[in-house]
Amino acid sequence: MKDVYLFSGFLGSGKTSMLVNVLRQLKEEGLKPAVIMNELGEIPFDSQAVDEDVPLKEILDGCICCTGGEKTEAQIQTLLYEADFDVLIIETTGAAHPVEALDAVYSPLFADQLNIKGIVTVADSRRWLGRDQLSPQARSLFLEQIRHAHLILANKSDLLTEEEKARVVFELQGLNPNAFILQTTHGRVPLASLKSLQATKGDKEIQPAQIGRHLHLNSRVIEFNRSFTQEEFEEWVRELPATVYRMKGFVPIEGMQYPMLFQYAYGLVQWIPEYMKMPPKIVMIGENVQSVPVIGEENRL
Structure with a gap:
């Protein structure tokens, strides 16, 4: 069984920094990672952060949780056939609803080969405090990404006062009392925190974000x-x-x-x-x- 993590988070929250940090830790433990990266643009800028020795599949100019679901399934199949890896990390765009994206990797074609560990959402702490400035649609998606996470990184905590840090944790816990919350800088998360996760399909009700039409x-x-x-x-x-x-x-x-x-x-x-x-x-x-x-x-x- 190969462990699978889904990295979620609003645009600019620090997902790629977390990805680079986790890849380094996996290699240090002798584990072989693979990555599927979903980007909205036609140019794979974020994929340049992944070392050449890490198997990488990209889904460009699409959404992993909408029409990109079939592409995601095909990319996972290709990795399972072509690559030798222990851990698969799927980094979504900031526009992806995390639960819908997670459902995209639950395929009967390879369900017996993958162990879905959970959704890790990176939240920009300062953006969280200023979330009322977002459009209603973007704010709704931001909240959904946090509400459905199994692990939440309150990132960029170094930009906040102690009082603001406490407020962020309190409010995040109120929105998602089931997730463990880590205050981080530069997306640095201990690998042990990821290993302790274990998602259960259908453990929470999905509220479709209707990204393509409304956001x-x-x-x-x-x-x-x-x-x-x-x-x-x-x-x-x-x-x-x-x-x-x-x-x-x-x-x-x-x-x-x-x-x-x-x-x-x-x-x-x-x-x-x-x-x-x-x-x-x-x-x-x-x-x-x-x-x-x-x-x-x-x-x-």
Whole structure:
């Protein structure tokens, strides 16, 4: 039997950081991990965090819990046939309802080969405290991801005061009294906490999030044909509507030989220098992002 974990969490919560940390711990214990990663965009940015020696399957530009269910089943079948692994980690998009996503991996074709350990939801603690600023649909999904978790990571706790930390734990426990709650930074979770999980199919009532029709969450690839200053680019970012949840990609910056890795999540911006030529484009994820004005659009970027 191969253990399976489903990593859930709203966009920008820290799922990929948790994934990298857990993969390292599994290897240190001599276990062989495999990963299925679901991304809304057409470019697999998050998959670059997975080492080449880890079997990886990607589901791009889709949703693991909707039409992507069949794709997920096919990817699991392929891994079981082709790869030698002990533990399977499925990282969903921030738009995935965790229980629907978990149901996507309960297939009679390989049920006797997989041991579903549970749903691990990463919650951005600061975003939790400001959840009333989200749209009703996004807030509903955020709450569902927490309500159905077997283990909750109250992540980015280093950004909070002690009083705020206590408030987050108290409120999360009120929403999901059955889950164990860990306060974390950078998604660091002890492997022992994962091993202690054991999910039971159908243990909670599923409330479909109807993501495709009601949340209006989608992605957009934006390509650039000129460079910007960091100040110019960040000024554009500050003017974005609150419905833009995350951006990730490579931005050409004046004075830099190669485009810089740029990440944005709920108002937080991160720049990381790159040392090789990367495609000058970013993926924007949010609600109705196709209507968001793009920097330099007057120059046809």
